[in-house]
């Protein structure tokens with residue numbers, strides 16, 4: 557047998573870990589797709605009748621990586637597999653569910669990419685990164701073109717188990733990293749004024765103050781003691797949604813991780829953007845039961861914004877608004 561590439565007509569989606577049901581439900585309910593997957597390779601789902609044109613408004617949020625132009629590569633040796641992938645493109649990330657030893661040997665022969673956990677802040681290169689998966693000893697499904705600049709759509713940080721008052725800090729680290737990747741914006745910095753709604757116990761506030769920004773943190777419950785005396789942080793016990801922008805603004809950045817109905821969050825975002833359309837905003841959209849997709853689309857339709865599901869999101873999406 558010699559190496560052979562066979563282009564496939566469809567698309568393949570890799571869901572976030574343990575989010576397979578969410579991805580399949582999104583395909584059905586958001587995109588009205590009733591097709592069953594043509595093939596399943598571990599957690600990778602291939603649909604032969606779908607094309608990128610079916611996703612002109614964006615790929616599914618619950619797919620951490622979409623293979624946009626998948627192909628099958630048949631090969632004899634590890635060297636041949638790596639050599640064929642290298643001929644197409646420099647960067648390749650693995651998603652493997654079988655033949656792990658062989659897959660590791662192929663990865664070792666490919667040009668180095670950083671698959672380790674990262675320290676925040678980190679700048680993600682915007683170079684294309686392909687995705688490949690061994691489906692047996694002699695066959696790979698792969699795509700040089702994918703929906704993500706992260707290896708297999710994955711971003712994990714080296715965790716700090718001592719200082720942050722909650723694990724929620726990982727969400728703001730990931731969303732700021734992605735905002736910078738998508739738009740080239742700077743991270744919040746010394747001299748920037750941030751408003752954080754629903755800040756208790758203070759994971760996001762801890763990250764923002766750690767970057768040197770001033771934080772006006774609002775919650776009905778107080779922040780962790782360790783943050784209350786930080787000179788960069790001003791805490792107010794209040795309903796964050798009842799402040800009028802002109803009472804407390806101006807701000808450079810607005811954040812919300814409040815658990816509330818998406819309708820309420822959208823109203824609040826609209827109020828702030830009417831006050832200042834140039835605000836940079838990052839908000840968690842918390843899902844309550846069945847997802848109201850037309851409502852989520854209203855967030856997506858706000859100019860200069862995008863929605864994503866983070867590696868550190870649970871049953872929620874993150875809305876990022878960074879004006880040019």
Ligand SMILES: C[S@@+](CC[C@H](N)C(=O)[O-])C[C@H]1O[C@@H](n2cnc3c(N)ncnc32)[C@H](O)[C@@H]1O
Nearest residue numbers: 722724754756757758759760775795796813814
């Ligand atoms: C998921 S927690 C926030 C975690 C926080 N981002 C962190 O990093 O530690 C949501 C918070 O929203 C607060 N909250 C809910 N409704 C609120 C409101 N109307 N105004 C202010 N805070 C609110 C809750 O008290 C809760 O502390």
